[in-house]
Amino acid sequence: MNEFEDIVQEFLVESYENLDQLDRDLIALEQEPTARDRLASIFRTIHTIKGTSGFLAFHRLEEVTHAGESLLARLRDGTQVLDRRSTDVLLLMIDVVRELLGEIERTGKEGEVEIKAVVDEVHACMTGEPPADADASPDAAVEDAPVADAPAAVAEPTQEPAPVEAAAEPVATVAEPVAEPAAAPAPAAPAADSAADPAEMESTSKRGVADSSIRVDVDLLDKLMRLVGELVLTRNQMVRAAEAANEQTLTRTAQRLNIITSELQENVMKTRMQPIKNLWSKLPRVVRDLSKACGREVELVMEGAETELDRSLLEAVKDPLTHLVRNAVDHGVEPPEEREAAGKSRTGTLLLRAYHEHGQVIVEVTDDGAGIEPAKVGATAVKRGVITEGQLAAMDTDEILKLVFRPGFSTAQKVSNVSGRGVGMDVVRTNLEAIGGAVDLKSVPGKGTTWRLTIPLTLAIVQALIVENGGKRYVIPQMAVHELVYVDSQSGGKVEYVSGAPVYRLRGKLLPLIRLTNALGGEAVGPDQDIYVAVLKGDGHQFGLVVDRVLNTEEVVVKPLAARFKDVGSYAGATILGDGEVALILDVSSLARRSHLGAVERAAAKVAGNDDDRWADDSRDRLLITRVVDRRVAIPLSMVTRLEEFPVSAVERVGSREVVQYRGRILPVLRLAQLLGAWSEDDRETLSTIVYTDGGHSVALAVDGILDIVEDAGPRSGLNDNGLNGSTVIHEKVTELLDMRQAILAADSSFFSHDDEQHSSPYLLES
Amino acid sequence: MTTVQYATFEVADQLFGLEVGRVQEVLSFSEYTPVPHAPAHVGGLFNLRGQVIAALDLRVRLGLPPTDLSDGAMNVIVRTEDEWVSLLVDRIGDVVELDDNSAEPPPDTLTGPVRNLIVATFPLADRLMLALDARAAVQAG
The missing domain is CATH 1.10.287 (Helix Hairpins)
Known part of the structure; x- marks a missing residue:
């Protein structure tokens, strides 16, 4: 619907401009009735309005202008000579047009504007009949059409517009309640405005479109x-x-x-504010030239070109956007032959889309090209030394795709003079983050890629949540705040730990937590209960920020921090609070990034969703994928009670076994690397473990990392080894299936006998 | 003979001077907002008539332990090309008018962190004044 409104808006602006010209033309024409060019110009204007109003289904407007057009055609063709009467009638017609436009501008509809009188008048003028009401006296006209006969009043400028005003006022009131006080005095002082056109007076506040715009430095x-x-x-x-x-x-x-x-x-x-089309207007040319140079056929489609954002931001996203568009043409869309071979149309589509969402502007650059192969990205990243093989193994597809934003990365197969100039996607990301925005991508190999830019509406002032931590106040942009939670000990709420990382169970989902104190470099570990958690979203993650106190919300003026603080990265700026003290504005995305939420989040989300139906007979068993040295080992999620992390220093010994103290008990720890005969060069300080608890007994299986949780393994291979239950392929990687029973027994050989004692059921677990 | 006015101040008993033209004002201030993760020489931020000013601790720049900000510190507000910055100093001295010709290059014996911040030395009646390079003093790092 927005697009339609845009068209209407344009139509209004154009029509108002033309009508102003028309007024002048008609007056001039009266002095010089035979000036053909003027008549032709008036005819064209009315004709255009008629055409567009027909197209936009404004039928009243169409009818009025059609009548006017007929009269003008006669005048133009010389069938009739312009005289006082026809001039009056035309002016009358124009005023009705104006009134209709005003109504459309205010309400989007034509409303009940009276048109019959003027149409009749025009016809009477053409056929040479005497005016409908004796001498076409204005008074008579008013009587004749008492509802809101603006035209009659204006036809005779000396006439007081007061009655018209009074009649029209209620309409205006409905449409524009705020501005009413300003408009109200108008009827009270008709003399002063007697020459003014009523439509103009009624809509002073809203009229803005046509003649109230000026250029400002x-x-x-x-x-x-x-x-x-x-x-x-x-x-x-x-x-x-x-x-x-x-x-x-x-x-x-x-x-x-x-x-x-x-x-x-x-x-x-x-x-x-400026519409983003100001920025986009240069892109068709860019796309055209570039697709020619690269031998591509690309159609550029733009949606939401009227979406507005602050001009300084517009400037800031100019280069990133251009870069993305170039990149899409150069690397996204395939050459026509390749497209045909892949069963696509020869011409690729590049879609630019802008819209508002949650007080931000989203700009998407979507191509229907080859998409991005995660495997290729991963390989390149490793080759360029952006990450190591080990790190890559621990990443999921999304994380791998995001590697393109890392410095030193460029997927271009060859360096072209187009987008392979060392200006990688990391620059795009940096530019956006510098203005508090973000960039993300989604890609389906073979189908295409979408780059999504999130841009704040303005930089200068933000609604913000003020929190206190360590005796100092910090500011969190409200845009990032989803909700505030008080972890109340009385209702049993508390912080829990998954792989040693704090999480909070929010409506059944585990929310990763970041303690602000720690995030700001402090060492202290806060309490696990009676704390405030601000649920935030940044860098694609939702997480809870633990703060000492939540104070209030207020609007703050963002003061950019000097260059010296840019490298610090934790702050989006500073501000001065109501009491004059300086407070730092936290950069939520940066907080999320620094805290490496991805892995915790994945494990947490899935664990939370599953630990209640652990024993449910789910044929589509879910598997927790872990890393054991360089191997991928899957454990049925139903066998995972908890993920815990222990400092290596906490590991003690009982005989030949390793144990840790856990919740007041001795927890045997088995390093899966030992069980599976993998050689581990372990110099880490913490031990990631999977804890399995049953019948009051627990064992912990130590792994080198939690990688993922997947639904349903594919077909299993009997290929086996000690401690395994076969193997399968998950995400294109061979993954070993752990024989959980054997592992548990290796950790605690009497584990199942405890069980016997307590439950008198011979076996809870059938392997 | 041209003379230049210097605003003088002490840091760790050493007298320093900055060209008066560089100095916006001098004031004592006690409320600083610390900036976690910031370089060590950033003492904090404070509000100077609606502007957020970073206070840089000259003691840290000179390789000394940081200034204690808890009961107020003396700020020399310096104007640079793109910002106003405060230098935290121990004590404010007089404004002295010095003859350009009396300037001497920094002594060869002057080494360490302080060397990079000094453009010249002026022998005063009873002590030596080190003329600070304003730009170097406020630079990051």
């Missing part, structure tokens, strides 16, 4: 923006002071100041 706008920023600050201080003073008048004034400032701020912000 961008510097001036920037300055305004800064000043408003300061005003917001002062407002915050004022509101706080008023609250403290507890004085009625002051409080009321402060509230008003509050409202006005917000409105002012919003409007000043709007002045800096």
